[in-house]
Amino acid sequence: MTSGADKGAALGIIAVILLAMAVLGREAFNAKSRDAKPVRARITEAEAFSARGLLRKIWVGLLIGPISGLAALAISTAMFAVLRGQGMEHSINLTIVSFAFTLLWSGLSVFAGLEPRLLRKTFGVIGLGVLPLAYLISFT
Amino acid sequence: MGNSIWPKSSSQRVAKSLEAHSVIALALGGLIYILAVTGTLSVFNHEFQRWEQPNAPEMKVISPDAAASAAKLVFESEETPTTHLYINFPQPDLPRTVITTDTQAFFANSDGTVGPREHFPWTQFLLDLHYYLHLPQILGLTVVGALGAFLIAMSISGFMAHPRIFRDAFTFRRGDGRVPLTDLHNRLSVWTAPFHVSNALTGAFLGLATILAIAIASVSFSGDFFKVFSPVFGSEPPPIEGEADLAEIAGPIAFMQDTYPELSPTYFILHDPMTAGQHSTIIAEHSDRLIFGEYYNFDAAGTYQGSVGISDGTIGQQIIGSVYNVHFGNWGGLPVKLAYLVFGLSLSIIIASGLRIYFTRRREKGRPAPRLEAGWEAIVWGTPAMLAVTLLAAVGLGVEGVGLVLIFWLGLTSLCAGAIIFARPDQVLRGLKAATGLLISLALLIHLVQHMSLLASPALYSITIALVLLVLSIGISSRLEAPKHAVKRKVPAE
Numbered sequence: 001m002t003s004g005a006d007k008g009a010a011l012g013i014i015a016v017i018l019l020a021m022a023v024l025g026r027e028a029f030n031a032k033s034r035d036a037k038p039v040r041a042r043i044t045e046a047e048a049f050s051a052r053g054l055l056r057k058i059w060v061g062l063l064i065g066p067i068s069g070l071a072a073l074a075i076s077t078a079m080f081a082v083l084r085g086q087g088m089e090h091s092i093n094l095t096i097v098s099f100a101f102t103l104l105w106s107g108l109s110v111f112a113g114l115e116p117r118l119l120r121k122t123f124g125v126i127g128l129g130v131l132p133l134a135y136l137i138s139f140t
Numbered sequence: 141m142g143n144s145i146w147p148k149s150s151s152q153r154v155a156k157s158l159e160a161h162s163v164i165a166l167a168l169g170g171l172i173y174i175l176a177v178t179g180t181l182s183v184f185n186h187e188f189q190r191w192e193q194p195n196a197p198e199m200k201v202i203s204p205d206a207a208a209s210a211a212k213l214v215f216e217s218e219e220t221p222t223t224h225l226y227i228n229f230p231q232p233d234l235p236r237t238v239i240t241t242d243t244q245a246f247f248a249n250s251d252g253t254v255g256p257r258e259h260f261p262w263t264q265f266l267l268d269l270h271y272y273l274h275l276p277q278i279l280g281l282t283v284v285g286a287l288g289a290f291l292i293a294m295s296i297s298g299f300m301a302h303p304r305i306f307r308d309a310f311t312f313r314r315g316d317g318r319v320p321l322t323d324l325h326n327r328l329s330v331w332t333a334p335f336h337v338s339n340a341l342t343g344a345f346l347g348l349a350t351i352l353a354i355a356i357a358s359v360s361f362s363g364d365f366f367k368v369f370s371p372v373f374g375s376e377p378p379p380i381e382g383e384a385d386l387a388e389i390a391g392p393i394a395f396m397q398d399t400y401p402e403l404s405p406t407y408f409i410l411h412d413p414m415t416a417g418q419h420s421t422i423i424a425e426h427s428d429r430l431i432f433g434e435y436y437n438f439d440a441a442g443t444y445q446g447s448v449g450i451s452d453g454t455i456g457q458q459i460i461g462s463v464y465n466v467h468f469g470n471w472g473g474l475p476v477k478l479a480y481l482v483f484g485l486s487l488s489i490i491i492a493s494g495l496r497i498y499f500t501r502r503r504e505k506g507r508p509a510p511r512l513e514a515g516w517e518a519i520v521w522g523t524p525a526m527l528a529v530t531l532l533a534a535v536g537l538g539v540e541g542v543g544l545v546l547i548f549w550l551g552l553t554s555l556c557a558g559a560i561i562f563a564r565p566d567q568v569l570r571g572l573k574a575a576t577g578l579l580i581s582l583a584l585l586i587h588l589v590q591h592m593s594l595l596a597s598p599a600l601y602s603i604t605i606a607l608v609l610l611v612l613s614i615g616i617s618s619r620l621e622a623p624k625h626a627v628k629r630k631v632p633a634e
Binding site: 006007010011013014016017018020023024027028031032044060063064065069072073075076078080081084089090091092093094095097098099101102103105106107109110112113114115116136139 | 153156157159160161163164167285286288290292293296297300309310311312313314324327328330332334335341344345348349351352355356359360368371372375428429430453454455456457458459462464471472476479482495576604
């Protein structure tokens with residue numbers, strides 16, 4: 001009735017992680033302790049308040065958080081509809097889009113966080129959400 | 141950049157990745173840390189349940205007739221008929237039989253009589269904190285799921301920000317300052333990545349499933365939410381009006397014992413009892429699989445109708461059926477739970493050390509933020525301290541439910557506010573660490589006095605020993621040198 005292959009692989013991964021952590025622990029134990037380098041007495045002024053800077057930070061926060069999430073939700077939902085139309089078996093389809101939703105949200109958040117140009121990250125995230133949304137609206 | 145794992149790695153991209161990593165950590169690190177700590181403790185929720193109520197009747201197995209008898213007694217005691225009647229069968233880590241209805245839960249004795257009411261307020265508080273952050277259910281699940289997605293985002297940006305992270309996989313430097321802290325953060329991040337990535341992914345999967353299903357249902361199934369999950373978990377037939385005698389309970393349990401002796405039944409569920417459409421399901425664990433179990437269905441007469449296919453159906457059913465156990469680590473007994481404890485603690489250390497590195501870097505760059513740093517230490521040690529306060533309140537004062545929720549969140553918020561005003565990270569860390577140890581010791585002492593006669597019971601001693609070890613380790617680590625937060629130079633305001 002059961003293969004057991006899934007559980008065996010999981011146990012193997014746990015064993016490898018524990019072994020690596022043990023080796024790491026030994027390295028840490030054997031390492032020579034060194035004093036920290038003296039920190040240069042460098043004083044910088046606090047950033048001056050800027051309303052534009054604050055608005056930019058709020059917008060980037062929205063892009064990283066809820067907007068990336070909504071874009072990922074639109075893409076995943078459209079992906080499910082497309083794959084369903086292609087005849088993919090339901091539970092496999094659901095599995096793929098469930099993991100894709102999380103990974104897309106994570107990926108878009110990282111993109112929104114590291115892309116330096118505000119317009120590019122805005123259009124990138126929103127554009128990726130709007131396209132599948134348009135498809136879904138036409139689909140329904 | 142010849143040693144980089146990333147092609148064409150540039151210092152600008154590394155800096156931007158680090159910035160994205162820091163932004164997400166600063167904004168959401170506190171909540172993710174609370175989830176990491178409570179998730180680590182939740183792995184042992186069965187052990188905590190036993191510890192909270194050590195005098196409950198215990199048994200390794202219960203006979204089908206005794207289980208059915210206790211279930212009927214509880215069902216007949218209900219003023220308003222329950223829509224579902226559950227029997228939780230004894231498991232190795234929770235050797236108790238519990239009869240649950242829509243509104244209450246009682247232990248069953250092995251002779252089929254009904255025992256005391258099930259009552260584990262602190263464990264329930266802990267689980268609700270981890271599942272929902274004490275928010276309303278769907279909102280809470282979604283927020284927790286989203287935090288799982290952000291934990292993966294932090295893993296991705298963290299790996300992108302450290303091109304040499306795999307080359308330095310076994311490098312560890314000891315001493316003072318940022319370097320050993322950075323090594324600890326990076327090495328644990330690399331080696332426990334299979335755990336924290338899979339855990340975040342499965343947690344997000346569980347948390348975000350509801351809103352994704354709502355979206356899919358609205359587009360592909362005319363808003364019928366249940367059609368999204370029924371091909372995976374099976375569906376309940378529509379209720380059939382009309383009264384009937386209570387369905388057969390002992391028969392299906394005996395059928396499972398006789399036909400599938402290698403399986404371990406965890407739940408019996410009677411749907412719509414005493415209606416014409418009543419039917420039952422037994423969920424049974426497959427000891428060599430990651431799946432949480434398989435659904436075995438029976439009609440009202442107790443005749444086997446077939447299984448749903450979680451164990452041997454489509455690959456999608458088997459993967460989805462494995463998500464819960466992979467997340468909570470309850471698929472391999474105590475050894476796997478202990479491994480999850482190590483990994484969960486590692487994740488908590490990774491998160492705590494990550495922001496400590498950020499604040500140390502700020503100090504080194506001449507932009508210290510002692511108030512924020514103290515606030516972060518208040519989250520890092522205030523979370524276990526407030527968990528210890530709630531434990532003490534539940535054990536010593538009988539506080540439960542909303543009371544525990546208020547104590548935790550008001551307490552943690554006050555600690556953070558106080559730390560930000562106080563602006564002494566070192567002292568906040570030491571004070572809250574000591575308070576955590578003292579509060580756990582006090583809760584432990586009170587609980588032991590209350591249950592002195594059960595001292596030799598495994599229900600009591602496993603968690604008691606674990607908590608004693610925890611207090612000792614907190615004491616030992618307090619004696620070791622604490623991170624240096626002291627700002628030795630004159631600095632401008634944050």
